[in-house]
Amino acid sequence: MTVKADVVSPGMLTTVQDWPGRVGYWHVGVPPSGPMDDLSFRIGNRLLGNPEGTAGLECTRSGPVLRFPDGARVCVTGAPVPVSVDGSPAPQWQSISIAPGATLEVGAVTGPGMRCYVLFAGGLIEPEYLDSTATFTMATFGGHDGRALRAGDDLTLGIDPGPHELRQDRAARAAIDEQPSIGHRWELAVTEGPHGAPEFFTRADIDTLLRTDYTVHFNSDRTGVRLEGPKPQWARTDGGEAGLHPSNIHDTAYCVGALDFTGDTPILLGPDGPSLGGFVCPVTVVSGDRWKLGQMAPGDAVRFVPVRADRAPSPHTLDIGRRASFPLVISSGSDHDDGVLARFATRDGTDVTLRRAGDGGVLVEYGQMVLDLAMRARVHVLYEELRARGIDGITELTPGVRSLQVQFDSSAVSIGDITELLAGIDESLPATDELVVPSRTVALPLSWDDPSTHEAIQRYIHGVRADAPWCPWNIEFIRRINGLDDVEAVHDVVYQAEYLVLGLGDVYLGAPVATPLDPRHRLVTTKYNPARTWTPENAVGIGGAYMCIYGMEGPGGYQFVGRTTQVWNHRHPGDARAFEPGTPWLLRYFDRISFYPVSAAKLVELRADMAAGRGDVAITDGTFSMSEYLGFLEREADPIAAFRRQQATAFAAERQAWDNAGEFTRQLAS
Known part of the structure; x- marks a missing residue:
């Protein structure tokens, strides 16, 4: 019944x-x-x-x-x-x-x-x-x-x-000592990494982080718990191609419980948080302590307690009664390794860094902190090898721009086993300079400077920050920081570019993080600091050297250029023609996106058709050859270098203007 x-x-x-x-x-x-x-x-x-x-x-x-x-x-x-x-x-x-x-x-x-x-x-x-x-x-x-x-x-x-x-x-009830300890002051067990000192934060920053009571901000929800506390001093002046603020990095996978610094604002990522983004995370809450994020109320105090990753309990195997009775002290001390598990070089001399991503994750990073598609090719080779092996205990594989995050069940496999596997497997991987992968050409409509993006900027000005250097018009900011003559030049570059998809899920739901294949089309910007609280679905933005199409409404930090149609099919399992049956995401790794202009009114029609399952997208099959691409870069080396010099000059001038205005020393309003 x-x-x-x-x-x-x-x-x-x-x-x-x-x-x-x-x-x-x-x-x-x-x-x-x-x-x-x-x-x-x-x-x-x-x-x-x-x-x-x-x-x-x-x-x-x-x-x-x-x-x-x-x-x-x-x-x-x-x-x-x-x-x-x-x-x-x-x-x-x-x-x-x-x-x-x-x-x-x-x-x-x-x-x-x-x-x-x-x-x-x-x-x-x-x-x-x-x-x-x-x-x-x-x-x-x-x-x-x-x-x-x-x-x-x-x-x-x-x-x-x-x-x-x-x-x-005893009857079916939980005794007092079996119930979670819920109060107004929290101690969170954290592991070091993935992004610690001295590369990203100063030693003083980390000491402050671990010795300070942070306060839970009222603007917190299931995506993340926003905190108020000291502003970092930072170990870097900026993020280079990833953005002007020192918190900016090339997009990499996050994990639930990571302390994500979006600019100077620390946010503990929750179970509805993003999987991919371009901000540093110095510590990560261990999986056995993440339940506390759900009970933190505005005004509560939060203190971070470092613990050793190999002694952090797994919520999959730990007796729930014990987990409730001992909510704070799991172990004393920390790993004292700044979140770096190992460093080594491949046979061709490529640097590899294995970083800790909580007690159930390892982040594999290739090369230096620059945008290099050869490193993304190496990530893809590792990704495909791990998928093919089907290793027990590995639960998620998430590629970033120059990294691969490996999540695992710590009750089935240890972080030491994963580290040893990753260090050993690289020696057996094939060379990446001959990589050839499927690469479709995907043509998407773009409503330039769409009215919805103006609404988002106005909400930001009135609700978050009124004096940001990128306001009131993101496109003018993109022009200025790249040293272009006028905003029409920004328009022309965006429509001429062919964007290679490097990752999916950049701020949710199959949203691509992509970069122009031609470096002369790579407009470099910084991300909002602090981030927006609202972004229209399918807004198109540029952050660092990357383009993103937002998969849904939500927070964000990329500089707007317009809006396009849906990249996620909410009518799953697949009655929209552009989407494969059973697959609600439109794009794949190594797809090449190009934009064609449409009016704001026409985009409304196209979006309605796509939402109703009648819409379609022009997709052409093809391949991406790493050797052919390296040949293109060699042939065009001189004009590419000239563009980069112009861009670097403008970037430096913008940074100096920020410095003169006190942008890097200002305390953000809560």
């Missing part, structure tokens, strides 16, 4: 989640989602006799009112919150039997904490999207119609597994 729950009132933000969420799609910009406080979520399921990953509800700030026509068993966990059944108080952290026709009311979280969880015996039954029912509201997929619950929704419950005992001598 189907059991229902009627949503009388949804609460402030209540979504369906499961654990561990949507795993296996990090490389195309799909975050795992899932419960932000997975510890509370998993304990609740265990108390009901469900598997730990069974779908339930996450409630932010306040919970729902639910009516159960046929009765049910539920468990409410997470932050302290008033719970009642038909007006009578009911406990948290234990199984509650609800009679047929009764109503469960979960009230407001008044502190400490931010989120509570409602779990159901048998779980919630919702359709899966990319192998999970977890809700990703920003992309409108997963969960209950891809959104938060609304009054009038009907939820379907699974079959109750029957009464469950946590231990033989």
Whole structure:
């Protein structure tokens, strides 16, 4: 018999989640989602006799009112919150039997904490999207119609597994010492890396980071917890081709729990955070402590505690009761290696750096901190080799511009094993100068200087920062920092360029990070500092030497040039002609993107057609040959060098103007 729950009132933000969420799609910009406080979520399921990953509800700030026509068993966990059944108080952290026709009311979280969880015996039954029912509201997929619950929704419950005992001598409830410790001051266990001192931050910066209480900013959500604290001194003056600010790097994969410095602003990336981006991350919260991000409230204090990666507990194997009872001190000290696991050179002399990316990830970087497509070719060779081997324990492989992030299950394989594998496998890889890969030509419409980008800039000016050097017009800033004569020159370069796709998921959902094949078309800019809080879906921007098409609405930092059509098919499994069946992302690695001009009004029509499944994109098959490309660079070496000298002069002049204006020493407003 189907059991229902009627949503009388949804609460402030209540979504369906499961654990561990949507795993296996990090490389195309799909975050795992899932419960932000997975510890509370998993304990609740265990108390009901469900598997730990069974779908339930996450409630932010306040919970729902639910009516159960046929009765049910539920468990409410997470932050302290008033719970009642038909007006009578009911406990948290234990199984509650609800009679047929009764109503469960979960009230407001008044502190400490931010989120509570409602779990159901048998779980919630919702359709899966990319192998999970977890809700990703920003992309409108997963969960209950891809959104938060609304009054009038009907939820379907699974079959109750029957009464469950946590231990033989006690009823299905969690003792106090088994519940997560939720307060207003947090200590987060972190590992060093991937981007530490002395390359990116000064030693003093890292000392400050580990000895300072940071404050949780009100502008925090499931994408990340924004913090307020000291501004770094930085070990570099700028990010070179990656951008003018020293936080800028060539795009690389992030991991959940990374402390991401977007300019001078530190953000702890959450389960709905981006998979790829161009900012440094000095430390990463270990996987066993990430549940705390879900309970951090505005004004809470946060202190980072360094731990050794090989002693960090895995949430997959650690007993949940122990994880709750010992939430802070996992080990003392740190790895004392600045996040660098190994350095070596390949047979042809290419430098390789293996960096720690939390307790479950390794970042492989090739070459120097410059844009070199030969290094991206080397990344691709390693990526294909690891995919072909199908190594047990490796869960995600995410290419960046000059890097490959390898995520693994630390309960199945150790970080030492992964490091040894990566150091040894490079010796067996084929040469990259003869690499030939499939490379389609993809023609996309571009509404130049689209009105939606003007709206985003105005929101930024009025809501984030009014005195930014790139405001009020990003295109004029691009002209100035590249030493071009007028904005028409920017227009001409963008439409003449052919952009090679180096990564997908640059700010979500198959969004490409791409660079012009011809270096004379590589307009170099810096990224917003701090980042925007809103970017229109499919805006086209330039950051560092890269072009990005934003896969969906959300935060961002690239300088706008216009807007195009969708690069993600929300009508998955595939009724839009440009998308392969079962594959909602349009682009592939090494695709070549070119733009053709359309008016803003025409783009509205094209976007409507694409959203309705009627749209199409002109795609032509082809190949990319590394040897042919190296030949092109050699033939055009002199004019390319002349362009770069002009560009470097303008870049230096802009940097000096920023220095004179105090841009590098200013304290950003919170």
